[in-house]
Amino acid sequence: MDFPTHAAQVLAQTEVLARELHGAELRTPVPSCPGWTLGMLVRHIGAGHRWAAEVVRTGAALDDTELRVLHGDDSGVLPGDWLVEGAAALAEALLEVGPGVDMWAPFDLDGSTFWARRFANETLVHRADATLAVGLPFTAAPGVLAESLDEWMDLDVQPEHFTITPRKRDLLGPGRAVALEAPGARWFVDLTGEVITWDRGDRRAAVTARGSLADLLLLVYRRVPASAVEVEGDAALLDFWLDHVAFG
Incomplete structure (x- = not known):
């Protein structure tokens, strides 16, 4: 998936x-984000889009305190227009600067290209949170879901995680590998080396999780338990891996 997409x-x-959530009440609980209401989720999404738009426009590392201010008035219904306005502002800012523009980004990743990819996928996952909260099925195009899993893998293997979260090194060890399989797609996570790597190969893994693309995406983001997918092999390793890679 390219930058404009x-x-x-x-x-x-x-x-x-x-x-999909037109008229949904903001006081609705969001089970995939324990303790959150739909209003809290909406404020997080909308503030995130507006914050990222300013990062892209200025290229600077801006204070993100506002993204963590979740409480507010949950007496109404979902403010769809406000949400769309924030997303449109971010999309416009990204297209104005273009791909590969140097600016602040976590892990020194590729500036504006990072922000376009990150917020495309963050928005997708938070749409899943909102959709599931009101009892609707979460669906998206296969290419969109597969790309989101690719991005999650790319972020998860960043070696800086070992400094931020030293316990993540506990994942590494001989014979340790995890595979995710969906119809027509496979991800192989190699935990046997000095760092974590991944590819789309078909090597044998110690444990394989099989399900739809949507279920696998929700699994790695810890929105559904491992029981939501078919598990073959070392189920304890899958649980251990999921416990040590949680983010987003």
């Missing part, structure tokens, strides 16, 4: 969210 996905996924 990622930028477009930020807006497209937000528009789907606003349409």
Whole structure:
């Protein structure tokens, strides 16, 4: 998926969210984000889009305190127009600066390209949170879901995680490998070396989780338990891996 498509996905996924949850009450609990209401989730999404738009416009590392201010007035219904406005502002900022523009980004990743990809996928996952909260099925195009899993893998193998979360090194060891399989797609996570690596290969893993692309995405983001997918092999290793890679 290229840069313009990622930028477009930020807006497209937000528009789907606003349409699917039109009239949803903000006090609705969000089970996949324990302790959150739909209002808290909406404020997080909308503030995140607006914050990222400023990062892209300025290239600077901006204070993100506002993203953590979740409490507010939950007496109304989902503010779809406000959500879409924030997503549109981010998409516009991204397209104005273009891909590969140097600016602040975590792990020194590729500036504007990182932000387009990150917020396309963050918006997708938070749409899943909102959709599931109101009892609707979460669906997206296979290519969108597979790309989101690719991005999750790319972020998870960043070696800086070992400094941020030293316990993640506990994952490494001989014979340790995890595979995720969906119809027509496979991800292989190699935990046997000095760092974590991944590819789309078909090597044998100690444990394999099989399910739909949507279920696998929700699994790695810890939105559903391992029981939501078929597990073959060392189930304890899968649980251990999921416990040590949780983010997002």
